[in-house]
Amino acid sequence: MIWMRPARAPLGRPAERSRAEITAAAVELADRQGLDAVSMRRVAAALNTGAASLYRYVATRDDLLDLMIDSTASEYDLPAPTGDWQADLLTVARQARDIMRRHPWLPHLVITRPTVGPQGVDLLEHVLDALADHPADAAAKLEAFALLCALTALFVQNELAAADPGSARQTAYLRHAAALGDHPRISALLATAPPAVTPAAGAADRMETVLVRALTGVLA
Incomplete structure (x- = not known):
């Protein structure tokens, strides 16, 4: 390298x-x-x-x-772990989201060519430090780090895409398809949970909820 x-x-x-x-x-x-x-x-x-x-x-x-x-990765502020691994990793994820939004080209590269250099090594060390007392094995902790980076990048990509005019057209077509009556589960989804198809709404909260679920599963 x-x-x-x-x-x-x-x-x-x-x-x-x-x-x-x-x-x-x-x-x-x-x-x-x-x-x-x-x-x-x-x-x-x-x-x-x-x-x-x-x-x-x-x-x-x-x-x-x-x-x-x-x-x-030099843009992270990495405070000492608090002992609450979920809170510590969400702090990293929030910063990752902000950094990726400042650099809209970054999410694509994080997903397609994950790279760990000197700054990335410091970030990985911080995540492993936050997970030091977790009983998961070393491989699972590395998977958690990769998952945190990749999922955050995917969420930011969706946020950026939602700002594109094409996103409104996609939502309009989805509603049109649901109104035809051939996809009852999509119709029910749109009727009961419209935020699910509007990525801009509550994106940060949804990202954190999904991250906690995914990280808990990987580290189980």
Whole structure:
């Protein structure tokens, strides 16, 4: 992984940039224009340098994505565990939700290419510390960490999608399909629990409820 390699190529001119500067420029670009906008050429342009010079610090775009993912983990505030593992993990999840909403490109990467670098290692250590007194085995605790990250990312993706005009069209079609009478269980769902099809409403509360259920099951 990139963190196991030198921070820059050993040969060539003296260092002009750092991985941290390159990563920050890539994150800022992704925040403004989306992940597809992140390329070595465009990041180099943001730093007023040539793309070739970046390869002295970052070998590939995949390396750059890994650096971007890990850099966001520095935004957590990790207080000492309280002894209540559910409360401690929900504190992590709430912060994860806020971080992912600040970086809308992040949930997709968390799900599709989970990466643990130096900052992520600190986060994992914190979660394991919160679970230190839980009787679950080590494998289950690692699964709980992965589940917490992935489920939070999925919820944030749904929240962001709900803000898209296409979400209202999907809800309208679902109601139309239910009104035809061929799907009685969907009709009953819409009649008795309309928030279930409006992701923007109470998203944080629903996320926490589902997380507690899922984490309790994995750690059982």
